[in-house]
Amino acid sequence: MSAAVFCALLATVLAILYIQLRRHYSYWARRGVPHEPPKFFVGNMSGIGTLYHWKDINARIYNRFKAQANIIGAYTFFKRVVFIIEPELIKRILIKDFNYFADRGLFHNVRDDPLTGNLLFLDGEQWRVLRHKLSPAFTTGKIRFMFPTMVAVGERLVGACQRLINIGGTVELKELCARYTTDVIGEVAFGIECNSLNDPYAIFRRMDRTIFEKPRHSLLVQAFMFTDPNMARRLRLKSFPDDVSDFFMGAVRETVGYREKNGVQRNDFMDMMLEMKAQRDRLEHTDIREDDLTNGLSIEQVAAQAMVFYLAGFETSSTVMSFCIYELALQPVLQERLREEIFGVLQKTEGKVTYEAIKEMTYLKKVIQETLRKHPVIPHLVRLTTADYSIPNSNITLERDMRIFIPVDAIHHDPDIYPEPEKFDPERFSPEEIEKRHPFTYLPFGEGPRNCIGMRFGELQTSIGVIQLLRSFRFKPSARTQVPIVYAKKNFLIAADGGIHLAVEKLEETI
Template identity: 35%
Template structure:
């Protein structure tokens, strides 16, 4: 009989120990929902009953009328910050308490991942950001404009050759191939045409690197989250050896060739090599034209930080080029897919944009210029609203790097002591769809970003590229790439719905990244206004 009692006591103790972590925020006086045993607030997403954006929206709505609330990623207590003023306080004013992202890959398990700007922490991140940020200014985007434009022309010419009035296209696959070619060209110095050569090695490696629906990739994420020390012991790599070797070899071979033959191209490798050789300097003044309303500015925190004192290695360059590829391959193609979908189901918006494209085409003499593109106000409004309704970074995180106290502001609050290594989430997707900030948030309305209306947008409620010193370094590039491609498409085609177009759009629950359940099936209808 004693062993039955002992077993029952052991089970009860285990249950108590496993349930106790889900009382973390209650004990700190922070409101929370009703986390599920073992899985916290992640069960619906883990069981593929809920997409990642839907999960973010759920935890945002769990505790209404609060500046912040607690939730749990399995056992990890996470503080959801919802109040714009508090977001500013944490991400900008008191940034030195929240410098790092949550590390989900052990530092030494995959050097190619661990050395990239997104994964670096602390002093190493500050130095790398200060070193790289001058390569992403407006003048550097103008420097790379010709390469991106070249890819845009190549893209539209592929479809102009088709003898069809309405060409059926799955936009995500198609735009991913375009993004692949742009990044191969601008970041790695490799020219591709993935619409023609559909199985080129660069595209296949990129697809493997960004496949988050893969069972083994999901298993790695679980292992990183649940037992990071075990993942570290067994050196579980984020990227497969094949992917790592491919991209590393592309970069190192390219560097050796340039150094040997004195090759100079207007691309990212050249800028990184210049940073290694001479260093790059920030522009002293803001450009008259920038890539758009959504562009994030570099903060003085990183502008004034010390650059890397040691030599930038080939490995460093390969890591930065790969994260640039990693981010652009999926996120930019998702933005393009969702923007094309919104234009197709909102023909009145597309009509206005088509008129601006035609006017710009004529003003530029049939050849788009950097200045002509950035002068397209309605284009910027459409892109800005696409990022408002469909931000790719549905949430952004920060890790507390030194203890911090959130002071009470309302009668029902008390000081919240945020401990070192506590995780903070900023729910971008949900904030962008909060009717307090954006009336009728489900409606696609570019007029929110007109000259008359954009001044009314409450600060720190529009965060498509993050916020504070740790914002997305590539915002200018993503905006420029998107605008160039849509200029070329709309110069020759109207984007239309077809029988296979899913209306309304349902989000995929089987992938972590933002994607449509049934694909983005649309038609390109030839306008017949001009020939090549």
């Protein structure tokens, strides 16, 4: 082939590629949907993970177009996405028309990475079956059975905080709270005393750090897996590092084996998983497909559910706890007000943290709600259309497999909804203030059939941790405290970059 022919072929290929890319990235323009001009290959994601966090990109797009329409077009690299920003339309998507939006479209690869076969990642019928089977684990009755475990670990949290004060007088709150929630979830989900509060290098805590600080793939590969999970699955990519998968699978097998052999029952999450495994075991000689979850769970499927309960439970709650204490450290008047409520309620119970006592702490509830408003942990909810959907009162149709973003953090920081959004004000959640807002402008746990299944467990775990810390210590800013907070740009979750460092004093009088 001559050089001239090669150059002509190359020019033709490049021209075809250019035309296809130009057509692809003109999708929203052709439909008259407001959108930012995209760049080839990256769409509207320039700077993600380096200059910007997801929340920054969401806020930029939301604030630019919120006055123009109830939906906004965007491109996450090669994928088209649509931002849904109008509360009534959000309500339709999450509840009224949920059947069109039941899937999340997240990456999972059960064949090569069994732990991804969990309630958070799965879609379709498998998700529906799992949600039905797991919901009883998070009823009020079940949570009350788990309550004493949470309180016992919370008491150990006080000792761990005191040891850190003895060393240096300042505490990195995110790490301390993560050690607390790791121990809680470890005991509830695995029936194992993780010992993270006594030993920051305990094996479960080391695995936590590996997952969030040393992911299996680079940011670019993670972005590819997020935007095109089907192709990532065909390429047999995995989400979790092999040593993490091996550890958690081994921990579940060991726990299951011990309980089955010794007839141990603890009325916890793992007990319910054992019941489902026993159901599958009774049918082991029948013809059951591996992905059929209606007839119980295999040991791998049990491990996947325990894994996601563990990860979601320890990371989100510890983040909320640390942000809550951070905000109270910056506003000592609010901190003292909450401490007074805690002391007043605990005096009635002779210092015991009870389920009923926490329900009585109404200001604590407001403080945690405002923390979740200002720092919602997840920047946006993700849904995937399962069929073509015509947006009411418009000529716009969302095609099947269109990815939906509901920008939670951007809505939570909209000054038209929450005046002075950067101000931490728990009174936003007084009954009269809540009544003024559309209920779908506050979405830290999502809403509808696919909301966070462990919402009440997470709120209770967070409340116990905050109570135990404030009843024993006073928190103040230190020389290392970031004001305002700086978020880690490489994480999808909203988290403080470098942690949250505060000065801590032991209270002279406590209860």
